[in-house]
Structures are given as structure tokens and as C-alpha cells.
Amino acid sequence: MKCKYLAFFAALALLASCSKEDAPDPKAWVHDETLPVPVMFSMPKAMIQSKARITGTSLDGQRVGVMAVSRGSGSWETATSDLVLLCNAPATVKDDNDGNAGTLDFDNGNTVYYPMTNDRTFSFYGYYPRGAIQLSDGGGLFTVEYTNLGQTDILWAESQATELDGIQGFNARYVRNVEQNHAGEAATYLPHLEFEHKLTALKFTVQAVGTPVEGLKVRRIIVKNVPTTVTLWVANKSDSEDGKYSGRIFGGSDRGDIPVLNSTGSNPNVPVTATEMDAGEVMLLPQATYNVEVETQINNGSVQTIKGLTLTIEGGSFEAGKVYGYKVLVTSPSEVKFVAVSLKDWEDGFAGGTPEDLQIGE
Numbered sequence: 001m002k003c004k005y006l007a008f009f010a011a012l013a014l015l016a017s018c019s020k021e022d023a024p025d026p027k028a029w030v031h032d033e034t035l036p037v038p039v040m041f042s043m044p045k046a047m048i049q050s051k052a053r054i055t056g057t058s059l060d061g062q063r064v065g066v067m068a069v070s071r072g073s074g075s076w077e078t079a080t081s082d083l084v085l086l087c088n089a090p091a092t093v094k095d096d097n098d099g100n101a102g103t104l105d106f107d108n109g110n111t112v113y114y115p116m117t118n119d120r121t122f123s124f125y126g127y128y129p130r131g132a133i134q135l136s137d138g139g140g141l142f143t144v145e146y147t148n149l150g151q152t153d154i155l156w157a158e159s160q161a162t163e164l165d166g167i168q169g170f171n172a173r174y175v176r177n178v179e180q181n182h183a184g185e186a187a188t189y190l191p192h193l194e195f196e197h198k199l200t201a202l203k204f205t206v207q208a209v210g211t212p213v214e215g216l217k218v219r220r221i222i223v224k225n226v227p228t229t230v231t232l233w234v235a236n237k238s239d240s241e242d243g244k245y246s247g248r249i250f251g252g253s254d255r256g257d258i259p260v261l262n263s264t265g266s267n268p269n270v271p272v273t274a275t276e277m278d279a280g281e282v283m284l285l286p287q288a289t290y291n292v293e294v295e296t297q298i299n300n301g302s303v304q305t306i307k308g309l310t311l312t313i314e315g316g317s318f319e320a321g322k323v324y325g326y327k328v329l330v331t332s333p334s335e336v337k338f339v340a341v342s343l344k345d346w347e348d349g350f351a352g353g354t355p356e357d358l359q360i361g362e
Helices: 002-022 174-183 184-187
Strands: 042-045 046-049 053-055 061-070 083-095 104-106 124-128 134-136 141-146 155-159 190-192 200-208 217-228 229-236 250-251 254-259 277-284 289-298 303-312 322-332 335-341
Touching: 042 184, 061 104, 061 141, 061 229, 124 229, 134 184, 141 190, 155 229, 174 184, 200 217, 217 277, 229 322, 254 277
Parallel strands: 042 190, 200 322
Antiparallel strands: 046 053, 061 083, 061 124, 083 104, 124 155, 134 141, 141 229, 155 190, 200 277, 217 254, 217 289, 229 250, 289 303, 322 335
């Protein structure tokens, strides 16, 4: 009987051994050129979400749109084709914290492969939030439009291959060479999407000057007559050494007033006290000047609207990817002063210099 048990367990061990040997090698394609090469990414870097504005160094869990296109002769299409490997493919970022490849999970769960022919090289683009992609009439420009600007953080990224061992990329031959000869540097040479902000952020706080007026509050801070619709050029076939057009963002014809929002909605009613209070933030198309109105009110009395307030940057314009913090110092229901302050989120728009006070009031 004991021998029968021993024979039974030996058979189980043999089956387990065979099972391991029969398991497919997920990287067999590295040396077997009859197998297709999967599209892999090193870590997509940029910003975790905090309310509307994205901050930090990871997009973990966020859903982005991904493009992979070739600039060979012919027109792009909105479906996969000879020149379009990925067209607005929805993917969720998976942050494994070590920069390894494979950190974009495509929604359909299927692996995407490079063409076997190696006669094309592909450029990769990513953007957030994913929307409805549009192709220009000439078939050489992919765009996406965003409406109701103000609380939408728009991100964009591209990845172009550098020549490696005389091989141009990205394609199957290039990636196979990376795995064969530069495996320890795969995160450097594989497609890497490092997202950048395309909008300017304005952040406001409110504080009383001197003894606070009892019952005084700031009802709204409004940025006047700015673009409320923008178009992002996700990928442009005209990119060359002489000029880059992908990643540009343009304001549409729709313009309007955008109120600053915080967690309580479009009418925050921030009390004016000796303590600095958060009054919200907005994200806007970068420009040279922003015109602002401030509405104040004492208890439930009449609303005072302070107009003609202008925010400018000395010697330049507000820049994408920078947050500009302003403290609204309130003296009375009809008099305020804007003071530029430093912030730690994003890149501080006022870093490297002493902010100039903007005296505003009657």
C-alpha cells in the first residue's frame, strides 16, 4: 500500500513538472522573430488627482487616451491602419512604483502588438481627460475639444524614440533590440509618457485687513471674458525639426465668465476673518492678463461688485503648468487688495522673485 502512495505522489510531481515546462514564456518574442512584439510602456509620469487639479508624480488609476501614429506618406485614419497603431485607445494607468514596462492597461484587456514588417516607426501620444478625438480634413491632425473650462485639468504627453544601435524606433525591431541588449535600461528606451499641464491655475484665499467687518463675506470671485472652450492638438503630422505642433492648445470662439469654485459650489460665501480662508481655484487658457471681479456682502444685505481688477505678470504672461496664488485682502465691502503669494503645488508661478502687491479699491 505504501508503494502505491509513493507512486501516486511521484505521478503528481511529474505532472507538475510537465505543467511548468509547458507554460508559455511571456518573453519568447525577444529571441523568436516569428512572434509579434507587444507594445509596452515605461511608467507614465504625471500627477495624481486632487479635486479638479492634478498634482504629484503619478496618474495611478486615471483613464487616458493613447495614440500611436507613424509619419510615413499617406493620411492618418480614425481606425487602426498602416499609419495608425493606436487611435484614442482608452487605457488606465497602473503605477507599480518601480518604472517597469507595462503600466498602461488598455480597456479591452487585449495586448497591442507592433507590425511584423518593421517598415514603420511610431510616435506615442497620451492625453487626459480622454474625450472624443477628431481628425482634420487633411488627415494629418488629431484634436480633442474641451468645453466648460475652469475645473478641468488638461494633460498631454508624447514619446519619440532616440536612435539606438543604429536602429530607429519605435517598432518591433527596436523593442526587441532593447530587450536583447539593454534590458536593464528598458525604462529609458521604451515609450515613456511624461504628462504636462496645458493650462494655468489661479488659486485664491481671502483674509481681512485690520479688524474684520462683522458678517462680511466674499460671495464670488469671477474671471471675466475668457475662453470657455479649448482645442488640444494631440498629434500633428507636420511636426519636424523646424517646428513642433503637437501638444499645442488653442482657445475657441466661446468666451464667458468663469467663477472661482471651492468645495461648496459656485457661490462659496467665504467669510472675511482674521484667518486666511480658501476661496477656490480655476484652470484657464494661459494668457497675458486676467480681469477679475469680486462680489462681497454683509450678512444678507446688498451685494457689492468690485470691478476692474486686473492680474498681470511683470514682463510676460501666465504660463501653462504653473499655479499663481493670490490672497484677497479685504478692507471693506468695496475695497480689496490682491497680493501674490507662493504655493507648493505644481510649479510656483511666482518662484524666483518677490511678488508685487496689486493695490485695488476705491
